[in-house]
Every structure is written in C-alpha cells, then in structure tokens.
Amino acid sequence: MPPSPAELATLEAFALTLAQAAADVALPLFRARDLAEINKGNASRADVDFDPVTEADKGAERAIRALIEAHYPDHGIIGEEYGTLRPDADFVWVLDPVDGTRAFISGLPLWTTLIGLRFKGRPILGLISQPYLKEVFLGSPLGSRLVTAEGSTPLKVRDCAGLSTAVIATTDPHLYSGDEVQAFNHTRLAAKLIRYGCDAYAFAMVAQGTMDAALETGLKAWDIDAIIPVIENAGGIVTDWAGEPVGTYGGQVIAAGSPAVLTEALAHLSLAAKPADPH
Known part of the structure; x- marks a missing residue:
C-alpha cells in the first residue's frame, strides 16, 4: 500500500533534513580555491567526458546515507558516489549529492543536491536543493512547493502554446x-x-x-x-x-x-x- 498522507509528510520532512545535511557539507567547499577534483570520465576526451568528483560530492552523500541508515535501516539506497544498498526494498532513496559538479567547481550557483524516493520502483517523492540560493524544490503526492527560509510557495508549471x-x-x-x-x-x-x-x-x-x-x-x-x-x-x-x-x-x-x-x-x-x- 502506498504511504498515507501522514507518512508522506514525515518522509518529506526527512528529505528536507537530508538536504540540509548535504548542504552543511557542500556549502563550506563551494568556491574554495583549493578544492581538489578527480576526473571520472575519459581523460582522452576531456572536452566532452570531463566528469569531476570532489569531496563535496563524496562528503554530502556520506552524510545523507548515514542519516538514512540511522532512521530507515530497511530502506534501500542508490547513490552516485557510493553505489547501491538494498535496491529491492519497497522504499529506495536515489541520491546525487552534487548534480552539476562542473558548475560547483566553476563557482556557479546552479549545482543542486538531488534526493529522490522510490516506492516499489516508482519515484514518489523528490527534491532539488540549491543551498547557496537557499531554495528547495520539493514534490510528492502532497503537491510541489518551493521551500525557503520565508516559508513554502506552491509550484505550478505554466501553460505554453507550443x-x-x-x-x-x-x-x-x-x-x-x-x-x-x-x-x-x-x-x-x-x-x-x-x-x-x-x-x-x-x-x-x-x-x-x-x-x-x-x-x-x-x-x-x-x-x-x-x-x-x-x-x-x-x-x-x-x-x-x-x-x-x-x-x-x-x-x-x-x-x-x-x-x-x-x-x-x-x-x-x-x-x-x-x-x-x-x-
């Protein structure tokens, strides 16, 4: 049975906690001049295959995973940096601790932390967090909203004729x-x-x-x-x-x-x- 509205609200609050934990790791490293990176891509095709990873990526995912393991030890995890754990669980968290690492190492505030939650294989909850701008875009069957320090604002796509x-x-x-x-x-x-x-x-x-x-x-x-x-x-x-x-x-x-x-x-x-x- 899918999670109830009350359960979804609890999971949303937990996802926001995960986003904050990731931000606490990544933000101090953003625009740090001595931040080291490793290229995970094809070094011979660096123009298109430059795929950097930094301690911000790794540290943020470690922080998220630790909280999931502590609070929901029966949930699965799929993460970009540290792989898969219990992928066949009913609930599986899907993590990209720093999406847009190229932007991150360039000092551009367009990178995000992506935290998704699957239920029986289908994404039911997700957030897109940009902590430098203090924005979290959160969505679930309870609705989508922008969460900032000032509160929450509903999100709605716009109509476009073509x-x-x-x-x-x-x-x-x-x-x-x-x-x-x-x-x-x-x-x-x-x-x-x-x-x-x-x-x-x-x-x-x-x-x-x-x-x-x-x-x-x-x-x-x-x-x-x-x-x-x-x-x-x-x-x-x-x-x-x-x-x-x-x-x-x-x-x-x-x-x-x-x-x-x-x-x-x-x-x-x-x-x-x-x-x-x-x-």
Whole structure:
C-alpha cells in the first residue's frame, strides 16, 4: 500500500533534513580555491567526458546515507558516489549529492543536491536543493512547493502554446551524439529561446513556471528520479524521448510544462529515441 498522507509528510520532512545535511557539507567547499577534483570520465576526451568528483560530492552523500541508515535501516539506497544498498526494498532513496559538479567547481550557483524516493520502483517523492540560493524544490503526492527560509510557495508549471513560444534548456549540446544531434537541433531551432549549463536547476525552473521544457540524454537514475515528482506534482510531464515513462535507468529525458510543448518536441526527439543503458 502506498504511504498515507501522514507518512508522506514525515518522509518529506526527512528529505528536507537530508538536504540540509548535504548542504552543511557542500556549502563550506563551494568556491574554495583549493578544492581538489578527480576526473571520472575519459581523460582522452576531456572536452566532452570531463566528469569531476570532489569531496563535496563524496562528503554530502556520506552524510545523507548515514542519516538514512540511522532512521530507515530497511530502506534501500542508490547513490552516485557510493553505489547501491538494498535496491529491492519497497522504499529506495536515489541520491546525487552534487548534480552539476562542473558548475560547483566553476563557482556557479546552479549545482543542486538531488534526493529522490522510490516506492516499489516508482519515484514518489523528490527534491532539488540549491543551498547557496537557499531554495528547495520539493514534490510528492502532497503537491510541489518551493521551500525557503520565508516559508513554502506552491509550484505550478505554466501553460505554453507550443515550441515557438517556449523557453527550453539543456546542459550541453555537445553531449548529444549520432541521430540525437539532428533531433536536438530541430527542437532547439523550433523554440523561442534555449539556455545552457543549468543542469537539474533547469528542471526546477520548469516546475516553477519560468521555463517550458528541459531535455537531456545519458542521464542516470540519480540524475532524474528526484526531478520526476517535483515536475509531475507541479502539473508537468516527464517522459523519455519516445514519449514513454522514464525507466529505472534514466537515459533520454524531457520534462515539459504543457502537453503542446511536449508533443512538438517529441515529434523531433522521437526520431532519435533509444532505450536507456542500464550500465
């Protein structure tokens, strides 16, 4: 049986506690001039495969995992930095302690902490936290809202008639390859405006109603699980490029605030749709 509203409220409060624990680790390291990084990507293709990890990523995930183990020892965990624990549990937390590490090491306040919670394999709760800006975008069946020191504000996507009036975003156009390049370019050229380099923060702006769509390729579960409940419970739609629900491995993803924008974008993107890589 899915969690009751009371149980969801408790889990939401715990997710906010996890976000604060991650912030307590990451914020003191943000804009630190001596912060070291390791490239997890392909060093021979550093222009596109530079995939840095820092102590902010590792320390924040350790802090989150410790709290989950202490308070919900029967829950599973899937984390970017420290792997998988009890993945077949009914409840599984899916963690990206610093999404947008490139932004983090560049001193740009567009990185986020992503914390998602699956119930029986489906994301039901998620948050996108930007602690430098003191913003947490939280979503569950109880609704989506922006949580700040001043209180909570409901999140609602905006209606948009189609791509020609839409503001869209993607992290980096150079991450697309093969047929994806043409599909992305057709989508980009059909839109009113496209912004780059925002990582998961762009998805938060879709939920807030200041952007109309965000699209990516090559996502892992920890890149998207937390985002889905935020977008969907703000009235938006998240699918893969074939227009199907996003699978447990991530892959090609688009989130849109209106069905019209999604339909037009998928007319281009579906031509390059492919299954997510479980690895």
